[in-house]
Amino acid sequence: MATELREAQAHYLGHRERLRERFRAKGADSLADYELLELILFRSMPRRDTKPVAKALIEKFGSFAEVLSARPERLIEVKGVGESIAFDLKVLQAAALRLSLSDARQRPVLGAWSAVIKYCRAAMAFDDQEQFRILFLDKKNRLIADEVQQRGTVDHTPVYPREVIKRALDLGASGIILVHNHPSGDPTPSRADIDMTKFIVEAASKLGITVHDHIIVGRDGHASFRALGLI
Structure with a gap:
């Protein structure tokens, strides 16, 4: 059991580093919506595989933008998403809107x-x-x-x-x-x-x-x- 757990951890940790490296080298345009969402979830889910949760969120809401726009009570309907993850996603949306609004204020x-x-x-x-x-x-x-x-x-x-x-x-x-x-x-x-x-x-x-x-x-x-x- 311990060996299987270590192998599972090694798998998603390696996946995380590969995803980070692709973002560093090629930018966000090289990532699918669920992959960009994975990057964001890394900090909210430090010891779990983020891919299933990211894919489930995209499947439920349709796109990256729609995930961020979803109300917290709908976000936590997705398996693996708790209140802390929903909160982190809404903070990200608020930051994105603040940045977008700053362009209009100039x-x-x-x-x-x-x-x-x-x-x-x-x-x-x-x-x-x-x-x-x-x-x-x-x-x-x-x-x-x-x-x-x-x-x-x-x-x-x-x-x-x-x-x-x-x-x-x-x-x-x-x-x-x-x-x-x-x-x-x-x-x-x-x-x-x-x-x-x-x-x-x-x-x-x-x-x-x-x-x-x-x-x-x-x-x-x-x-x-x-x-x-x-x-």
Whole structure:
């Protein structure tokens, strides 16, 4: 039994070093999603084989990004994943989002549109529940705050326009960008999305606040109300 255990340990320890060396030599692009996830799990699982857990996570959620976006209670449904591993994965997601958002903070948001879209997709595209997020901008279109105002179900988020406008006034924002996700994957605006946006645009304009865009993100891409001529 002891010999078998030593052989099993030698196997995964050798695998770990080979994976590390491939990352050092060729970078992340040389690794499959589950292999990159293995590298991350090495520190969370120092004395266990990470490959089965990494593969199970990818199989359940579909991709590296979707694993990081999964809620902790869903992560721990996977065999071998406990609260500490789920916590480590959520910390990694928070770090990735902080890095992504820093790109958008470097210059006026409207001049860093690709960075804004990248951030919104990273933050929301793979969430299995709808959330309504607002980016608040100052007079120079720099980001003041990024806040999730509401969370909902798999296909609905209650949005309260008065709360949107009130928060913009509280922050002294001159402009806002509305963002929400469609867990279905299809970012096409619904009739309710269009009506709600129109109401917020009209209410905001009366107080000198510009709604620059409403972005819907999903697994299959994103939709911009401004690009679609809806604002």
